[in-house]
Amino acid sequence: MPAGLTRLSQLDEETKATVVDICATDPAVIRKLMALGVLPGASITPLQLRPAVLCRVGYTQIAMDLEIARAIVVLPQGEGPSDREEVG
């Protein structure tokens, strides 16, 4: 995996990141994430990792199991712009 990239499941809570890729062979997983607005380019912030992953995408909270969270490749934004730059 290129430098800086990691998986959503490995981020710390409250670390804002940008979705870079969805690494799933199962088309159903991709379809689900698409439905929830988790697409390359979207901002995502994990709010909790246990007992299931809960994250914020735009103004929505989305729950998913660890397996799906592992399929999401992200780039942490560090001291990036404010939380609400991504609208809607």
Place this chain on the structure above:
Amino acid sequence: MAKAVSEPITTIALVGSPNVGKSVVFNALTGSYVTVSNYPGTTVEVASGKGVIRGEEYLVIDTPGIYSLLPISAEELVTRDFLLRERPGLVVHVVDAKNLSRHLPLTLQLLEAGLKVILQLNIIDEASSLGLAIDDGWLQEHLGIPVVPTVAVSGQGMGRLKREIAAVLDQRQPPRVQGGSGCDRCRERNGVGQGQEGAGFAPLSWIYPSHIVEAVHEVIGLTGRTLAHHGGCEEDQDALWAQALLLLQGDEALVNIVRRSDPRATRLMGRLIGRLEAHFGGPLPLVIAVERQAWANEVCRRSVFEVKEPRRRLADTWGLRLTRGWPGLPIALLIMYLVFYRFVGTFGAGTLVAWLDTVFTAQVNPLVEEILGKALPWPLVFRLFGGEYGIITLGFRYALAIVLPIVGTFFLAFALLEDSGYLPRLSLLVNRACQVLGLTGRSAIPLVLGLGCGTMATITTRTLETRRERLIATFLLALALPCSAQLGLIMGLLAPYPGVLLGWVLCVFTVVIGAGSLASKLIPGPRASFYMEVPPLRMPRPGNVIGKTVARVSWYFKEVLPLFVGASVALWIGSETGLFQAAVKGLAPVTAALGLPEEVGAVLIYGFFRRDYGAAGLYDMAPSMSPPQLLIAAVTLTLFVPCIAQAAVIVKEQGWLRAALMISFIFPFAIAAGIALHFLMVFSGIM
């Protein structure tokens, strides 16, 4: 459905993802009530109702929630097929205004499919409290469709929505030209380009890369005739476009249709998809979704503005606490205890039932018997209405005095839980535990609903994603989950003996866990994964909660009362002919093996008609039983066959074969479990 669309009445379809308030909009447009709630997946049947707007009658259809035209679950397929095959006269796309950019890709897909669309920016109040302002004028101008901000629950903006609906339907023009054919789309694309710069923003110009547009043409060439023949949309180029695009994305239902009638086209299409995926370096559904999302983000960049700092709500902080193991789990247990034990059990099944039953036995029944005694001088007919198994004295009493208060309190509590947004949080919490049973956290909602009515819950399993999960959930609902009437009565009966109550809970839990984990090992198929949108915590609106409770209770009674009456008649025939007594005698070896009085055989027969009927029978018989006998009877009845209504729904959802297998397992299993429990207690010296 076909009937619904036939001329001259115009169909208005409400479309949108789960949890955006479609059902509230439906109520506002039709004046009727479908159950509406704050969690994904309540609308499982396509509900339809008639509404009058400006003196003209319309048929309004409330479709199951979809995120995109590419379906994930069986119920999403229902909506998709409805939109592309039945072609409603108007689609109201209901969206959650604060998440506009997530919903716009579906608006785009609806427009691509050539449908007339109104975009309804619902829950606009939540967007405002987040500090967002949405320029609906800009959207209206650039999307070329009416855009209406609303707060459906309070009625805000609904007047304007109706006026816009009337205006659009008055025009009676063919769908907006957005490329009436594939060639137009190409021209439009070539002429306007991506159109994302400066004043030339043209959101509805073709947004996909040319490779994809060409591929869609190719797919239409390969499969157009098959699709047109199958879907009845020969005239409709836009519907063909939408379906060809779905085929490129590997839509299972459509691919299967093509495969059946034209294997060659399927092969060629497969090669085409392979080439494209190699070109784009990723799966096509993702490539297409990214293009659509880029367009949606661009639209939002120009129409959604942050004007204020968001207000921090107390509910948001609490919302996050509820999903963590601590303090989430203890709170979940507390809520379950309060709802099921205190409210449904102690209050509904205890206080209310005792009071209503006294009213019936002390006042209604004697009165009925007196009146009937005069009006019906023939004892045989008298007993049909007023005797031991009389329609009024037994059927109505069970339905109104014993079942109604329990079911009513359960549905009231469930509506509160739903509307508060708690249930998805519960799903998240129990996801891990559900995985042991071969389920996901998503199943928690049907399972909790099953504690109210197994029949209703079995219908709701349709919201689950895989066949395997639907099957396991249906099986557990049929086998081990007590319905609210059983639950309430059993808790009411066992409340004086905490040890017995605990024993019953343990037995049921053991069976659920044992049967679930066994089923998850035995039933083949891919494991379902868990994902779910978690709505914000909201204060339930009393009107909505009451409306929903009334709607569910009346659904329940429409279902139940005829069965109660039918059961009374069947029992009356049985007892007049002596068959019933013979059957109870015939069950004597079974009841003896269970260590129960012979009369309990009657309760088992009741239970066969309806679970709650059996539990109500147990209620009458309880005073003559010892606590261990109560435990055996309670466990056996809980596991015993699902009632007729539930069995019918299982057949409908799972087919005859699986339903028959399930029931032929459950019946002996329940008796065997009761007998095992009996022996266990005899050996351990409890009995």
